[in-house]
Amino acid sequence: MPFNQTDDGNGIARNHSMPFPNKFITAEAYERMIEICRRSLPEEACGVLATTGGGAGEAVSTTNAPARIDTVIPIANCHPMAKNSFRFCPEDWIDAYYSMQKNRQQLVGFFHSHPATPPLPSTRDLNGLLWTTASAAKGRLSYWIISLRQPLEPKAAAYEIAGNRFIPLMLA
């Protein structure tokens, strides 16, 4: 399934630059993440970030660096107040999990959007994401928030969770 294809030719202007080094997320994956978030407006989008690295015996997390994201899988937002909250729809989450297995990809993070607020984690975000720390991820997980407060100038920020807190990821 073409989860990691970009959505070219859809008429959306690409007037934002890729603010993260390519070794942490590919430009294609970044564009796709932004596009998924735009399409979900005015509701929050959410989904899974994965890496195809790790094939052919290559370990994804031999270093402490986060794995490079090259795959973005949208997951439907089942939260009853989806304009300012998100919750993975279980069927989509299961589908994403099996898709990653089938394509030999590894879960490396999650993303969601903030349609009208800055890319800063909320208390609801922390509560909603703490369960992921118990998931089967092998390396470090990153948590990405895309702010569409200015839709033509999306702002993204990446975090990891340590204890019960979000810590900004240093991706420079």
Ligand SMILES: [Zn+2]
């Ligand atoms: Zn949030």
